[in-house]
Amino acid sequence: MALAMTSTLALGFLAACGNTDSASGGGSSSETVKIALQAPMSGGSATLGEAIKNGAAMAVEEEKADFEEAGFSLELVEYDDQGDPQKGVSNAQIIGSDQDVYGVVAHLNSGVFIPSSEVYERYNIPSVSPASTATDVTDRNLKSVNRIVARDDFQGPAGAEYAVQEIGAKKIFVINDKTAYGQGLATAFAEAAAEEGAEIVGEAGITVGEKDFNGVLNQVSSADPDLVYFGGLYSEGGLLIKQARDNGIDAAFMGGDGMDSSTLVEIAGDTVNNVYLTSVAGDSSATEFAKNYEEEYGAKPESFSIYGYDSAKVLMEGILDAAKENGGKLPAKDKVATAVRAIDDYEGEMTQVSFDDKGDNEFAKIFIYKFDEASYPAKIQGEISQ
């Protein structure tokens, strides 16, 4: 509370300063620093993109004062990537050619971030993603590319740890949907669960688009597991859960973030209880941020809003660090990229941030959710650190 008061005071003071500056007519001291934002603001995932944008906009608004003090005027520029890699890359070109852009809060979709980041790298503009989880985002070892959420390949092991240690599963049946995502997730889970000491009593695959999974479920009922793990998406996941319950299988189910959808609940209906999900996004509803967000936008933040906020904050922290090193003058963009990568133990609202040498956040967590009734979203159960 006290903090908020001082910052408002500081704001007022600085605003006054700015006025006198422009009145005296000499004010070339304030150079423009732009933070760019790219997220899908139209199309299927527009709600999430919009949420990330709102989070980042709040962060920029809050930092304006600090930047003013350092002699920079801060600005957020928004681009709609439409969830489309081509659109993302062409926006990235525009961002790259803008001299004033010193950082990008970059993309919801990994598929868009990966090609666009090649462009950012060329212009040495540091990017921090609030939501891209694909391993390839950071595995290319680009020096400007970072993310604050966990990697995809941590979801399986984190789920396994929770399943064995917290749920107490001893016999686990693993099903995948034969896609790259589902199979990768299921394999990583199975290996980690076996290491944790659980017995994998069966593995099976289903075909995306089919609706009858009774054959596989017959295998499940004769193996009689206490947990079924499904690597795949909500439409098959929902049917699998429903048909399993119809067949009298009451074991717990677990899946990855591909199952995190309200459609899962619609398909499975009341049978959705005792279903666990792993997700890279945590529950921000209890934070100060959520309160401010609701005041500002009149709606509750989405899961990734707070990650948009933290990503923007991390970027701006990096810019200020680099400026300090450069004697208070605007640094070169590659120096900013280095400074962002060097960020250590930054306390964000949602997550602590320290980037490793690839740009992955060492403090990124996997969050475990559970459905107890036919309502979405699921309730948070716990978190697993890397």
Place this chain on the structure above:
Amino acid sequence: MTQVWDTLPQVLIDGLTLGAIYAIIALGYTMVYGILELINFAHGEIFMAGAFIGTAVLIGLTGLGWVAVMPAIFILLLVLVITGGLTGMLGMGIERLAYRPLRKASKLITLITAIGVSFLLQDIVRFITETQQNNYIVNTPSLFPGSLSISGLNIRYSFLVVIIVAILMMIALEFFVNRTKWGLAMRAVAQDQDTASLMSVNVNKVISVTFFVGSALGGATGVLFAIHYGTIDPYIGFILGLKAFTAAVLGGIGNIRGAMAGGMLLGLLEMFAAANLSAITAGLLSSEYKDVFAFAILILVLIFRPEGLFGRAAIEKV
């Protein structure tokens, strides 16, 4: 091996459900092929459209309060009749607009037209669904909830409904084809169009009726599918249509009894493989190879009986 025996009764039940659905869709393929030698790839989408129309009617009736007061079996009949009628007309319309103008063209052109029609139907249904709700996956209200449990065997009421209605539909079709004047005309046209027309059979009308009957059966199967599985999307017709077509070939394409037997056999084989493949091969192959297993059997059958299980080798017309 004990696991195979233990699960066998359940596998038979699940396999029969899937098989019955394959069988009736296969009928649509085989009837059209028998009469026009056209593989009507849009038939899977007619089945899908039936599932959607049936669901819409069912939701509509629920809204009117009919479902709560009337016996479920009456509601089912009503939905089947409405849906069958609409999809029958859809099939007839497709024939009239897309296939009849091409009847003298080469078979390949009609085949590609059929594939085009099936894409068109998928996207029309997806478009309409998305105007009603924000995604295209639709949940059908369950008309026959609950199940019987007999000594560890799980029999859902909707299973009984699917099997009984499917068998009734197949008997009715047998009767229609073999005992009625229209059936006689259909068989005549299938044998020789030109001669049939000389015997004062109206060939165009017979073909229209064939499309109507095949599509009505396909649409009604869509309703059964939606009621049994509870979740549908605009793309269910693709895989199911492909499998049903396979079933028609397995039984001998053009042969109605062959399609029924082929469908049942394919459903049972697939379900058996999905449940037992890893047990039989000691974990070497898991259930994801169920289709490979089913199709390997298809290939074996076709090597030894290229005309299919029930088909007769065609005598080359000279």
